[in-house]
Amino acid sequence: MKKTVLTITLNPSVDKSTSVQNIVPEKKLRCDRPKYEAGGGGINVSRALKRLDIPSDALFTSGGKTGSMLENLLKKEELDILPVHLGSETRENFIVVDKTTNQQYRFGFPGETFSKNEQDEILALIDQISPAPDFVVISGSLPGDVPADFIGFFIYKYKARGSKVIVDTSGDALKVALKEGVFLLKPNAGELAALVGKEELENADLDHAAQQIIMQGQANIVVVSLGAQGAVLYTATEKIQMVPPLVKIRSTVGAGDSMVAGMVSVLVNQGTTEEILRMGIACGSATTMAEGTALFQKKDVDRLYNEVRKQ
Numbered sequence: 001m002k003k004t005v006l007t008i009t010l011n012p013s014v015d016k017s018t019s020v021q022n023i024v025p026e027k028k029l030r031c032d033r034p035k036y037e038a039g040g041g042g043i044n045v046s047r048a049l050k051r052l053d054i055p056s057d058a059l060f061t062s063g064g065k066t067g068s069m070l071e072n073l074l075k076k077e078e079l080d081i082l083p084v085h086l087g088s089e090t091r092e093n094f095i096v097v098d099k100t101t102n103q104q105y106r107f108g109f110p111g112e113t114f115s116k117n118e119q120d121e122i123l124a125l126i127d128q129i130s131p132a133p134d135f136v137v138i139s140g141s142l143p144g145d146v147p148a149d150f151i152g153f154f155i156y157k158y159k160a161r162g163s164k165v166i167v168d169t170s171g172d173a174l175k176v177a178l179k180e181g182v183f184l185l186k187p188n189a190g191e192l193a194a195l196v197g198k199e200e201l202e203n204a205d206l207d208h209a210a211q212q213i214i215m216q217g218q219a220n221i222v223v224v225s226l227g228a229q230g231a232v233l234y235t236a237t238e239k240i241q242m243v244p245p246l247v248k249i250r251s252t253v254g255a256g257d258s259m260v261a262g263m264v265s266v267l268v269n270q271g272t273t274e275e276i277l278r279m280g281i282a283c284g285s286a287t288t289m290a291e292g293t294a295l296f297q298k299k300d301v302d303r304l305y306n307e308v309r310k311q
Contacts, residue, residue, distance in 0.1 A: 003268040005049065005056035006133035006163075008154060010122075011111040011143040012040030012060045014070050015253065017095040017292035023105065031096070037293045038073040039093055041140025041168060044254045044295065046079055048261030048283060051298050054268055057082055057133070059125060061114065061143075064089035082129075084122050088112030091143070095253060095293055104251055113144025123153055132161035135264060138177070139168040139257060148172035155180040164267075168260050178218050184267075185219040186260060192224055210234040223263065223277065225256065225284075230311070233277040242277050244285040245307035253293045259284035262301070278308045 015038070018031040038047065046058040062071055062083040067090035074081050094107040114122075136158045138151060151173045155165050164183035167174070170191055177185065178195060193201045196209045210222040214236050222234045230243035262283030266276045282305040286296030 003134040003270075004131075005046075005054065005135045005137065005264060005268060006129065007042035007046045007049075007056055007058050007137045007139065009040040009042035009058065009060040009140050010146070010150070011091070011141045012038070012043050012062070012070060013091045013093045013109075013111075014066050014073070015039035015093045015095060015293040017097075017253075019097040019099050019292075021098075022100040023096065023098045035292055036069065036073065038070055038077070039254075039293060041257055041260075042137055043070075043074070044257035045137050045139055045261045045264065047074075047077060048254075048258045048287075048295050049265060050077060050079060051296065052261065052265040052283075052301075054261075054265045055080065056137075057129070059084070059129075061086050061118075061122065062090055063087060063112070066090040066092055082125065084118070084125065086112075086114050086118050088114060093293075095251070097251075097292070102250075104253075106253065111141070111143025113146055119146070119150060123157070126154065126157045132158065132163050134163060135166060135183075135267060136163045137166045137168070137260060137264060139166075139260060141169065141171075142173050148176045152176045152180050155182060166260065166264065168256065178213065181218050183219070184221040184223065184263070185213065186223045186225060186256075186263075188225040188227070192222075206232070207234075207239065221273070221276075223280065225259065230281055230308075231259070231277060233273055235273060238273055240274055240277050241311045242281055242308050243311050244281050245304055245309075247285055247289050247304070249288045250291045251293070252288055254290075254295050255284045255287045258287040258296055274310075278305060281308045 018034045020029045046056045059082040063086040091109045091111045096105045166184040167177040168186045224232045232241040259280040262279040263276045286300035
C-alpha cells in the first residue's frame with residue numbers, strides 16, 4: 001500500500017519575485033514583470049513532491065486576499081490542500097535579482113499571529129485527518145507571537161497516531177521538536193551548533209552532536225545540511241556524507257525544502273539511507289538552478305542524481 005504524506009505550514013507566504021538592472025539607492029528602479037508563487041516550508045515540500053510524482057496533502061493557514069491568492073496558486077498546481085482560514089492576512093515575501101551582478105536580495109516579512117481559538121481549530125484538524133498519514137513534514141517558521149511549544153502539539157499527536165514526523169525548522173521551535181523527538185531532523189550546521197549550545201562546530205564536534213541526538217532517542221535520522229559542501233546523514237549505525245555536483249546557482253529560494261521533498265520521496269518508496277541523501281541533494285541542487293522562487297525541474301534532478309558523489 002502506498003505511503004501517505006501530510007505537510008504542515010504554519011507561516012506560509014506568497015513569494016513575489018522580479019529582477020532589475022543595477023540596484024542603487026535613492027533612484028526609481030524599473031522592475032521586470034513580477035512572478036507570484038506559493039511559498040512556505042511545507043507548501044514547498046508538497047510542490048516539490050508533486051514534481052516527483054509523490055502525492056501529499058498540504059495543511060496550511062490562509063487569510064485575506066493574499067491567502068486567497070495562495071490557495072489559487074496551489075490549485076493551479078493541482079495540489080491537495082487543507083487550508084485553515086484565519087482572520088489575519090497571509091504574508092508576502094519579496095525577492096529581487098540585480099541583473100547587473102546576478103545577486104539576489106530576499107525580503108522576508110513576518111507572519112501575523114493567530115488567536116487561541118484559531119490555534120485550537122488548527123489542532124482539531126489533526127484528529128479529522130483519517131487515516132493518519134505515514135509521514136508528517138512540519139517545515140518552516142512560526143508566525144508572530146505563536147509560542148514554539150505549538151509545534152510540539154503536532155509532533156506529540158502524530159507520533160501517538162503512528163506517523164513518522166520530519167521537522168525542518170529553526171530557533172526555539174527546533175528545540176521543541178528535539179525535546180518531543182522526531183523521525184528525521186534536518187538542521188544546518190549553525191542550527192545544530194545552537195542545539196548543543198555552541199556558536200559553531202568542527203567536523204568531529206558535528207559528528208558527536210548528531211550522534212548524541214540519535215543516542216538520546218530524539219531522532220532516528222539526522223541530516224545536517226552543509227550548503228555548497230553537501231550534507232551528512234547520520235543514523236545509529238551510519239554516517240554518509242555526499243557533495244553536490246557543480247551547477248550554475250541562480251537562486252537558493254526553496255532549495256532546503258526541495259531537499260526535504262527529495263528525502264521524503266525515497267522514504268515513501270522505502271529506499272536506502274544512501275538513496276535518501278543522494279535524492280535530497282539532487283533536488284536541492286536542481287532548485288538552485290531555477291530562477292526567482294521557482295523549484296526544480298524533474299529532468300535536472302534525474303541528471304544530477306547520478307552526479308552526487310560520496311565523500
